[in-house]
Amino acid sequence: MMTLANKITLTRAAMSILMFLFILMPFAWARIVAIVIFTVAASTDWIDGKIARETHTVTPFGAIVDPFVDKILVIAAFFAFVGIRELDVPIWAVFFILLRELMVSNLRAIAALEGKVMAAERWGKFKTVVQMSAIGTIFFVLLMYHLSYLLGGIGQEISVFLFVLLCKIPYVATVIAAVITWVSMISYLRNNWDLLKKSWSLPACNK
Numbered sequence: 001m002m003t004l005a006n007k008i009t010l011t012r013a014a015m016s017i018l019m020f021l022f023i024l025m026p027f028a029w030a031r032i033v034a035i036v037i038f039t040v041a042a043s044t045d046w047i048d049g050k051i052a053r054e055t056h057t058v059t060p061f062g063a064i065v066d067p068f069v070d071k072i073l074v075i076a077a078f079f080a081f082v083g084i085r086e087l088d089v090p091i092w093a094v095f096f097i098l099l100r101e102l103m104v105s106n107l108r109a110i111a112a113l114e115g116k117v118m119a120a121e122r123w124g125k126f127k128t129v130v131q132m133s134a135i136g137t138i139f140f141v142l143l144m145y146h147l148s149y150l151l152g153g154i155g156q157e158i159s160v161f162l163f164v165l166l167c168k169i170p171y172v173a174t175v176i177a178a179v180i181t182w183v184s185m186i187s188y189l190r191n192n193w194d195l196l197k198k199s200w201s202l203p204a205c206n207k
Helices: 004-024 028-054 060-082 091-113 122-150 153-166 169-191 193-199
Strands: none
Touching: 004 028, 004 060, 028 060, 028 122, 060 091, 060 122, 060 169, 091 169, 091 193, 122 153, 122 169, 169 193
């Protein structure tokens, strides 16, 4: 029977897809829904880990799939933001984020083939915090953009002011996230270099 923690993890994957679709809808209500979905999905990352540890139901599936689902949530948000012209999210930075995530996922797969589970590192956890913070910040700028059209009077003036003030933030936040993402990749490669070298070399012949 699948554990509760793993069920929550798979639910987060489904929520990531829903969030992606709602962001792409050019309506204020859809993007507000996307913000709610992202907030709930991001919080489940902490919840499923806590449940797994406290109930002693940590599984190999969860150890591998949980960080992979986190990547789905992050990549889904960034790629959806690229499609919104007003945000000016650089696609090159999103590509480098995706490239890093694929490389580390492959490294985890190599570790699994060796019978090992590659645990999350400090830089990896920090990278996730930076990515989630960047996405939350971009969502806020997107919300200000929509409120500048929906509100009237002083509320509209404040929303327009905040959007104009923060309109460059999505670009900067995405670039910072990309840089930290690659720093964490270098850390993973350095700490697992022996495993990587072993994976691309033929085993020594027994004499």
